[in-house]
Amino acid sequence: MATNFDNPELFQWVAEQAAARYPFDNPGCRLLAFSENATYLIFDPVTGEKLCVLRVGRPGYHTRPEYESEISWLRQINDYTPLTVANPIPARDGSFIQEVTDPATGNVYFCMATEFLSGETLEHETDPAAVPRHFEMLGEITAYLHRQTEIWNGTKEIVRPHWDCDNMIGPHAIWGDWRAYPELTPETQGAIERCVGIIYRRLERYGKTPQNYGVIHADLRDTNIIVEGDAVKVIDFDDFGFGWHLHDLAGALTFIEERDDVPDLVNAWLDGYRKVLPFTDTDFVEIDTFILQRRIQMLAWLASHQDSTPVQGYMEGYLDGTMGLVDRYLKLFG
Incomplete structure (x- = not known):
């Protein structure tokens, strides 16, 4: 699955075409990152004021109804939780989604x-003691977020x-x-395939209920949480969808799953989660399954997104770390 970022000039052109439809005078448009989409900072070239963030989606990745769903959830989060998310900005004609x-x-x-x-994302914190x-x-x-939905x-x-x-892990995964x-x-492929079979069986037994799936x-990683004073802000809803609640815990550990402090981080995450919602023993026993x-x-994402900005630093050592997790999982459940 190609990400179609081999033509950055085209994405820049699309972003500039879209930015011109918003109520800004001659805005500047600077690339922030290529990932599942291309993200641009729209700014005033005279004053340097940061006006908004513009996301350009890859053709065929999300549909208009999917973007409309994102807008609906963002509004609900801002209205009915103590969290802050970035509200969509209407264009001059009042529309929230631009087609270029x-x-x-x-x-x-x-x-x-x-x-x-x-504000600053949590990833910029340099004190290791702050990570838990x-x-x-x-x-x-x-x-x-789970309670709101x-x-x-x-x-x-x-x-x-x-x-x-x-x-996620099937042969025709997204x-x-x-x-x-x-x-x-x-x-290595054979060992991972054995784990995939176990994951399928365990999650079929775990099931999908209103309490564990939605x-x-x-x-929801530290890169997507912005803190400014007492305000906590959540960004990057491009991947949001339906899934097991525990997938959000696994997502928080993305790219660091093999670290020695992961059990402590999981316990800290659970401490925070239990302040708002219950967490059962049935959920607890599947944490390793969701992490793997x-x-x-x-x-799959690394293999299919090698032209995306974040991938460049992630692949080194990733397979070795994965196989350590695979060996551990097979000892637990194989």
């Missing part, structure tokens, strides 16, 4: 602008993907097949 068509290919790019949120506190905060934030009647109107086993990871050998952020499922899902 590439005249050369006919491809349609959906674009959406949101408020620029000031961050995970406690992540757990509490996650529980607020449990009581919101509008969840039945949401149009978003389901992050289930098939869509982010591609993990077997395409370039460094796999027959031995609308989730799906990428996320790790395997990211094998």
